[in-house]
Amino acid sequence: MSQKDRIKWENKYKENPDLLNERPPSGAVVKYFDKCSGNMALDLACGAGRNTLFLEEKGFYIDAVDISETALKILAGRIKSGRVNIISADLDSFSIDKKYDLIIKCNYLDRELINRAKEALKSGGVMVVESYVEDDENQKRDSNPAFLLNKGELPGFFKRGFEILEYNEFWNESYEKYRMKKAFIAVKKN
Numbered sequence: 001m002s003q004k005d006r007i008k009w010e011n012k013y014k015e016n017p018d019l020l021n022e023r024p025p026s027g028a029v030v031k032y033f034d035k036c037s038g039n040m041a042l043d044l045a046c047g048a049g050r051n052t053l054f055l056e057e058k059g060f061y062i063d064a065v066d067i068s069e070t071a072l073k074i075l076a077g078r079i080k081s082g083r084v085n086i087i088s089a090d091l092d093s094f095s096i097d098k099k100y101d102l103i104i105k106c107n108y109l110d111r112e113l114i115n116r117a118k119e120a121l122k123s124g125g126v127m128v129v130e131s132y133v134e135d136d137e138n139q140k141r142d143s144n145p146a147f148l149l150n151k152g153e154l155p156g157f158f159k160r161g162f163e164i165l166e167y168n169e170f171w172n173e174s175y176e177k178y179r180m181k182k183a184f185i186a187v188k189k190n
């Protein structure tokens with residue numbers, strides 16, 4: 001899977017370089033990043049790092065993980081401090097061996113990874129998961145269903161040991177190419 005993911009994303013970034021443009025952070029991250037008490041963050045599938053760069057500005061130390069060298073190179077050029085640790089890795093096999101105050105996973109759906117990330121969250125830590133949702137009105141109809149959430153699915157991952165701060169389904173940001181339904185959940189670990 002990993003090699004396939006790497007090739008797919010390198011091609012995607014080559015064909016759509018605008019995906020690497022500077023973009024605002026996720027609204028859910030902006031709303032909930034400060035609900036944790038520490039400053040150690042993990043950004044899973046960080047891409048060019050819109051959320052990592054926001055957290056850097058807010059004083060966090062961030063481990064930023066992605067499989068695309070192209071995206072990570074762009075991120076490296078935008079970092080302003082020594083607080084961002086860029087990790088080139090395949091999240092299918094990446095082992096999360098540290099504990100974090102804040103874990104972000106935006107626009108990348110791997111259900112098994114949500115469970116691994118839950119384990120890596122400190123007590124009192126916050127996790128934000130945001131991804132695309134299956135919807136009849138989605139403009140991009142050829143998305144792999146494995147990469148789309150079902151409506152109302154995300155809270156099911158956090159039934160025990162977490163306080164759900166917010167779950168929300170919404171239409172994606174206007175700068176995206178296709179209009180797509182999304183969902184986010186922000187949770188706090190007991």
Ligand SMILES: C[S@@+](CC[C@H](N)C(=O)[O-])C[C@H]1O[C@@H](n2cnc3c(N)ncnc32)[C@H](O)[C@@H]1O
Pocket residue numbers: 002005006009044045046047048049050051065066067068071089090091092105106107108
């Ligand atoms: C849609 S982008 C999301 C980027 C960022 N999280 C954001 O919200 O702007 C998805 C990212 O997932 C990364 N990715 C895909 N498969 C991966 C894998 N197996 N391991 C690590 N990263 C992967 C891609 O390289 C890409 O940068």
